[in-house]
Amino acid sequence: MRYPEVARRNRRMMLLLILGLILSLILMSLPLYTFDADVYTKKSANTFVGDEKYVAARAEAEQAAEDYRAQGFDVEVHENVLERVNSKGKTTSLVTFTVSQRYSKNFFSFIGKGLPSSTVLLCLLGLMCLSVLFAIFGLLGTEDVLHCYLSQKSRVLRNLAIAALILAIILVPVFILMNNVTFSRQLSLYNAGLITEGKEAFFARMDRFLFDGQMGESIGDVLSGLTINHSGLVWLLIPTLFISLIGAISIRKGEIESSLLRGALYLFVIIVCVVTLYPYYVMLITAFRSNAESLDMYFLHMFPTKWIWSNLTDIVNRGVPRFLLNSLFVAGGATALAMLCGIPAAYALARMTFKGKKIFLGYVIMSQMFSPVVLLIGISQLMTTFHLNNTLWGLMLINAAFNQAFAIWLLRGTFVSISSEMEQAAMIDGCGTVGALTKVLIPMAAPGIVTALIFVFINAWNEYTIATILISTAQNRPITVGITQFSSFNMIEWQYMFAASLLATIPVVILFMTIERHLTAGLTSGGVKG
Amino acid sequence: MSTGLNRTKWEPYLWLLPSTLLVTVFVIFPILIVFKLSFSEISQAGVVGGFIGFNNYKEALNLPSFKTVMLNTLWWVLSVVIISTILGFIIALVLNQKFHGRKIARSILVFPWATSLVIQASVWNYIIKYEYGSLNNVLLNLGIIKQAINWRSSYQVEFIWECWVGIFVTVPFVTFCVLSGLQSIDVSLYEAATMDGAGFWSKLRHITLPLVKPSLTVSTVLNIIYVFNSFPIVYTMTKGAPAHKTDTMITYLYMLSFYERKKGPATALSVIGFLILCICAGIYMMSVMRKEEQL
Numbered sequence: 001m002r003y004p005e006v007a008r009r010n011r012r013m014m015l016l017l018i019l020g021l022i023l024s025l026i027l028m029s030l031p032l033y034t035f036d037a038d039v040y041t042k043k044s045a046n047t048f049v050g051d052e053k054y055v056a057a058r059a060e061a062e063q064a065a066e067d068y069r070a071q072g073f074d075v076e077v078h079e080n081v082l083e084r085v086n087s088k089g090k091t092t093s094l095v096t097f098t099v100s101q102r103y104s105k106n107f108f109s110f111i112g113k114g115l116p117s118s119t120v121l122l123c124l125l126g127l128m129c130l131s132v133l134f135a136i137f138g139l140l141g142t143e144d145v146l147h148c149y150l151s152q153k154s155r156v157l158r159n160l161a162i163a164a165l166i167l168a169i170i171l172v173p174v175f176i177l178m179n180n181v182t183f184s185r186q187l188s189l190y191n192a193g194l195i196t197e198g199k200e201a202f203f204a205r206m207d208r209f210l211f212d213g214q215m216g217e218s219i220g221d222v223l224s225g226l227t228i229n230h231s232g233l234v235w236l237l238i239p240t241l242f243i244s245l246i247g248a249i250s251i252r253k254g255e256i257e258s259s260l261l262r263g264a265l266y267l268f269v270i271i272v273c274v275v276t277l278y279p280y281y282v283m284l285i286t287a288f289r290s291n292a293e294s295l296d297m298y299f300l301h302m303f304p305t306k307w308i309w310s311n312l313t314d315i316v317n318r319g320v321p322r323f324l325l326n327s328l329f330v331a332g333g334a335t336a337l338a339m340l341c342g343i344p345a346a347y348a349l350a351r352m353t354f355k356g357k358k359i360f361l362g363y364v365i366m367s368q369m370f371s372p373v374v375l376l377i378g379i380s381q382l383m384t385t386f387h388l389n390n391t392l393w394g395l396m397l398i399n400a401a402f403n404q405a406f407a408i409w410l411l412r413g414t415f416v417s418i419s420s421e422m423e424q425a426a427m428i429d430g431c432g433t434v435g436a437l438t439k440v441l442i443p444m445a446a447p448g449i450v451t452a453l454i455f456v457f458i459n460a461w462n463e464y465t466i467a468t469i470l471i472s473t474a475q476n477r478p479i480t481v482g483i484t485q486f487s488s489f490n491m492i493e494w495q496y497m498f499a500a501s502l503l504a505t506i507p508v509v510i511l512f513m514t515i516e517r518h519l520t521a522g523l524t525s526g527g528v529k530g
Numbered sequence: 531m532s533t534g535l536n537r538t539k540w541e542p543y544l545w546l547l548p549s550t551l552l553v554t555v556f557v558i559f560p561i562l563i564v565f566k567l568s569f570s571e572i573s574q575a576g577v578v579g580g581f582i583g584f585n586n587y588k589e590a591l592n593l594p595s596f597k598t599v600m601l602n603t604l605w606w607v608l609s610v611v612i613i614s615t616i617l618g619f620i621i622a623l624v625l626n627q628k629f630h631g632r633k634i635a636r637s638i639l640v641f642p643w644a645t646s647l648v649i650q651a652s653v654w655n656y657i658i659k660y661e662y663g664s665l666n667n668v669l670l671n672l673g674i675i676k677q678a679i680n681w682r683s684s685y686q687v688e689f690i691w692e693c694w695v696g697i698f699v700t701v702p703f704v705t706f707c708v709l710s711g712l713q714s715i716d717v718s719l720y721e722a723a724t725m726d727g728a729g730f731w732s733k734l735r736h737i738t739l740p741l742v743k744p745s746l747t748v749s750t751v752l753n754i755i756y757v758f759n760s761f762p763i764v765y766t767m768t769k770g771a772p773a774h775k776t777d778t779m780i781t782y783l784y785m786l787s788f789y790e791r792k793k794g795p796a797t798a799l800s801v802i803g804f805l806i807l808c809i810c811a812g813i814y815m816m817s818v819m820r821k822e823e824q825l
Contacts, residue, residue: 173672180673230673268624269631273638279653279698280641282664286656295662297678341548348545360546362815367557369811371759373780374803377567377787377796378560401556404549433541462646465761469788480646484766487652494656501649512644513637519706 006254007144013250017135017161020244021128024237031104032234033179035210038225039075040064040099046092049081054095061097068099075101098225103210110179113209117178120171127168131244134161135251147254158252165245166266172237176230183228191224242267280505287311287499294494311499320500322475323482327504330392330467330478331460334399338407338456339449341400346411347437351420368405372398372466380469390472398470399460407452414448415441451518458508479504561804568797590795590802595774595782602689603758603779610696610757615750617697618704623738625705626712643702651766654695658682688768689776695763700756704749711745712738751814755807779803 042064044057061077068075082094110121138157142150150158189195190202207219215222242263250259286294288311289304345364349357372379379398380389388394422444423436431439442449464480471477474485479500486497568586571579590596625636642650657664658681666678682688715737723733761780764770770777770785777785779799787796 176673177671180671184673185671228673262629265624265627265629269629269635272621272624273635276638276641279650279657282657283649283653286664297662297667299662299667337552341552344545345549348542352542352545354539354542360550364549364553365815366811367553369755369807369814370557370561370804371761371780371807373759373761373784374800374807375557375560375564376784377793377800378563379556381563381567382556382560397552398556401552404553408549458644462644464646464648469784480648483649483652497652498656501652505645505649508646509641509644512640516636516640516706 002144003146004144006146009254010139010143010251013247013256014135014139015247017244017247017251018132020240020242020247021132023240023243024128027233027237027240028107030231030233031106032231033105033107034229034231035103035105035183036100036225036227036229037103037210037222038098038100039068039073039222041225042097044095044097047095049093049095057095057097061099065099068101073101075099100225105209110209114205115178115182115209117175117182120175120178124168124171124175127164127171128241128244131161131164131168131248134158134164135248139251147252155252158248161248162245162252165241165248169238169241169245172235172241176234179228179230183226187223187226283498283501283505286494287502289495291493291495308495311495315496315499315503318485318496319474319477320479320482320503323477323479323500324503326392326476326482327461327478327480330396330399330463331457333392333396334403334460335453335457337396337400338403339453342404342407342411342452343437343442343449346408346415347441349408349412350415351423364405364408367401372402372469376466376469379466383470389470390476391470392476392478395463395467395470395478396460398466399463400456402466403456403459407456410452410455411445411449414445414452417448418444447518451515454511454515455519458512461504461508564797564800564804567793568801570794572793572797586794586798587802589792590798593786593792593795595777599774599777599779599782602775602777605689606693606696606764606778607754607757609693610700611750611753613693614697614700614753615704615746618701618749619708619742619746621701622705622708622712623734625709639702639705641702642699643706645699647699647760647762648766650699651695651763654691654698655767658691685768685772685775692764692767692776695767696757696760699763700753704753707745707749708742711742715741748814751810755810755814758803758807758810 040061042057042061044053047053047057058079061079065075065077076099078098078100080096080098082096083091084094085091107121110118112118134157138154138161140154142154145151145154186202187206190199203219203223204213206223207213207215210226211219211222246256246259246263249262250256253259253262285303288307288309290306290308293299293304345360348354349361383389383394386394388397418441423440426436426440427433461478462480463478467478467481471481477485483497483500483504486493486500567578569581569583571582571585573579621639625632625639660666660678660680660682663681665681666675669675670678681691719737720733723737728736758778759780760778761784764776764778764781765784768776770781774782774785780803783796783799783803786792786799
C-alpha cells in the first residue's frame with residue numbers, strides 16, 4: 001500500500017529538518033565570537049587626569065595607535081582610570097591606556113586551526129551532514145510507506161538521523177566549553193606562567209587563528225591582553241538543531257505533535273539524568289585527582305589529567321577497609337536480626353487471625369516514625385546501661401529495631417500475595433507451622449524476601465546519625481562516619497573523602513538497582529525510605 | 531485468612547514476640563527514658579537528679595535560638611516536601627511513558643535514594659565551594675559566568691542549598707511512589723477518555739490525580755516525617771552555623787545535648803519533637819488503615 005499523503009508529510013518534515021540545519025549554519029556564519037586584543041599598553045602611575053604626565057602618556061598611546069594604523073590595522077585607544085591612595089596618603093590615579101583591536105570570528109574561522117574546538121566543530125558539522133544523508137537514504141524509495149510498515153533498513157537509517165542530531169546538540173555546549181577553556185582559562189595560565197609546557201606551540205596556534213600568523217614574535221604581548229566574548233546567541237544553536245531533531249523524529253514516527261512531545265520528553269529526561277548524575281560525576285573525578293588538582297580553581301578538564309590510583313591505596317592505609325568491614329558487620333547483622341524477628345511476625349500477620357492485630361501493626365509502624373535523634377538521649381542512656389556504648393553490637397541492634405517496621409510491612413505484603421494452599425497441604429502432610437513456613441512459604445516468597453533484605457541492608461549501611469552518637473573510637477567507625485575523618489578544620493582531603501565515598505556508594509547503588517522493580521510494587525503499601 | 535487448622539490461642543503472640551521485644555527495648559524504652567528525663571533535673575555533666583516539673587520545658591522555650599530553629603524547621607519541611615512532591619510527580623508522569631532508555635533513566639534516578647546522606651551532602655559541599663568548587667568551575671568553563679560566584683555568601687543562601695540537597699535526595703522516593711500508583715491504573719480508562727475527547731489536562735485531573743492520590747498521600751506524609759527527622763544534610767553542610775541560624779530542630783537537639791551540654795532542655799525539646807511526630811504519625815496511620823480497608 002502506498003499513501004501519497006504520507007509522502008507529502010515526509011517531504012515537509014525533511015524540509016523542516018533542512019530548515020533547522022540552514023538556520024544553524026546561518027547562526028554559525030554570524031560573527032558571534034569577538035576577541036579584543038590589546039596590542040599596546042601604556043601605564044601611568046601617580047598622575048591626575050589631565051596633568052602633564054597624563055597628557056604625555058596619552059600622546060604616546062596615540063602615537064602607537066597611529067603606527068598600527070599605518071600598518072593597516074584597525075585599532076582603538078581605550079583608557080582606564082584607577083584611583084588609589086599612594087604611600088604618602090595622597091589620592092592619585094593609575095591610568096592605563098590600551099590600544100586594542102577587535103577581531104570578530106564566526107564558527108567557520110575555527111576550522112582547521114588546530115584548536116581543540118576545531119575538532120569538535122568538524123564533528124558537529126559532520127554530524128549535521130550525516131543526519132541529512134541518513135534521513136534522505138531512510139526516505140529513499142520508502143517515503144510513501146506507512147510508518148508501521150517500514151523495512152528494517154529504512155527504520156535503522158531514520159533512527160541514525162535522530163541519533164546524529166542528538167549528538168550534534170550535545171556537541172554545542174562542548175564546543176563552547178572548549179573555546180572558553182582555551183581562550184580564557186588556559187591562556188591565563190600561560191600568561192601567568194603557571195604552566196609552560198607546550199607554550200610556543202599554543203601561541204603559534206593562537207597566532208594562526210587570530211592573525212593568520214602575522215604577529216610572529218610579538219604574539220606573547222598581544223595574547224596577554226586578550227579577552228574573549230561570545231554572544232549569547234551561541235546558545236541558540238541548540239534550539240535550531242532541535243528543530244531539525246523534531247523533523248527527524250517526525251520522519252521516523254509520522255506525526256509532528258507527538259514528535260514534539262517526544263522531543264520535549266527526551267530533553268526533560270536528559271536534563272533530569274544529567275542533574276542527578278552530576279554529584280556522582282564530581283565524586284568520581286575528584287576521587288582520582290591529586291590533592292592539588294582537587295583544590296584547583298582552574299580545573300580545565302572534564303576528567304583528571306592523571307588518574308591517581310594511589311588515592312585508593314592511600315585510603316587503605318588510613319583505615320578505610322576497617323570502616324567498610326565494620327559497616328558490613330553492622331549492616332549484615334542488622335539485616336539478619338531484622339529478618340529473624342520480622343519473618344515470624346509478618347507470617348503471623350499474614351496467615352493468622354488474632355486479637356490485637358491492628359494494635360500490633362500500629363505499634364510497629366509508630367516505631368518507624370521516630371528519628372533516632374529525637375530519641376538520642378534515651379538511646380545513649382539505654383546503651384550505657386547495657387554496656388553497649390561504642391560497640392558495633394549496639395549499632396547493629398538499633399539498626400535492626402529501627403528497620404523492623406518496613407521489614408515486616410514488605411514481608412507481610414509478599415506473604416499475603418501468595419496463596420496459603422500449599423502451606424495447608426504441607427501441614428496436612430505432617431509439617432508443623434514452622435516447617436510450612438521454612439520449607440514452603442519462604443522459598444516461594446524469595447523475591448520479596450530478598451527485596452526486604454537488601455532494603456534493610458542498604459538502610460543500615462547508609463546510616464550515619466546513630467553511628468556518630470554511639471561510636472567514639474576510630475576503629476569502630478562504620479564507613480559513613482569514617483569518611484568524615486578526612487575533613488578537619490584546617491584542611492579537607494577531598495580526594496580521599498570521595499575515594500572512600502565511592503567505595504561505600506557503588507555496591508549499594510548496584511544492589512538498589514536490582515531491587516528497584518520489586519520495590520516499586522511494594523512501596524506505597526508500606527512505608528519505605530532510607 | 532486463617533488456615534483453618536487448630537492453633538492454640540497464644541500461638542500468634544509467640545510469633546510476634548521477637549519483633550515486639552526488639553522494638554520495645556530499642557525504640558519504646560528510649561522514648562520512655564526521654565519522657566522521664568524531660569521532667570528531671572540534669573546537671574551539665576549529665577547526672578540525673580530529681581523531679582523538677584516543667585522547668586526543662588520552660589528553659590527550652592526560652593532558649594534564644596528556639597524561635598529561629600522552629601521557623602527553620604517549618605521552612606525546611608515545607609519547602610523540601612512541597613517542591614520534591616511536585617518535581618517527583620512530574621518526573622513520575624514522564625517516566626510512566628514508554629520511551630527508549632526508560633530503564634536506564636529509572637536506574638539513574640535510584641542513585642540519590644541509594645546513597646548515604648552524608649556522602650551526598652559532602653559532595654554538594656564540594657560542588658558549591660567558592661574557591662575551587664565544581665559548580666563555579668563548570669559555569670566558568672562554559673562561559674556562562676565571568677567571575678566565580680560565592681555560593682555560600684550568607685547563611686540564608688546556605689540554608690537554601692541545604693533545602694536543595696534535601697529536595698535532591700527526596701525526589702526519587704516520591705517518583706517511585708507515584709510511579710507504583712501510576713502503573714496500577716488501567717490503561718483502558720485513558721483509552722475511553724480519549725474516545726470521549728478528553729485532553730491531556732482533563733485526563734490528568736479526572737483520572738490520574740484521583741487514582742494516584744493514595745500513593746501521593748502516603749509519600750507526602752512519610753516525607754514530612756522523614757524530612758523532619760533528617761539530620762545528616764544540615765549537620766554536614768553547616769552544623770547549624772552561624773549561631774544555630776541554619777539549624778533545624780533535629781540538629782539543634784544534637785548540638786544542645788552533645789556540644790552545649792544542655793541535656794535538660796534538649797530532652798524537653800525531644801518530647802516536643804516527639805509530639806509533633808505523633809500527630810504526623812497519626813495522620814499517616816489513618817491514611818494507611820483506610821487504604822487497608824479498601825483492599
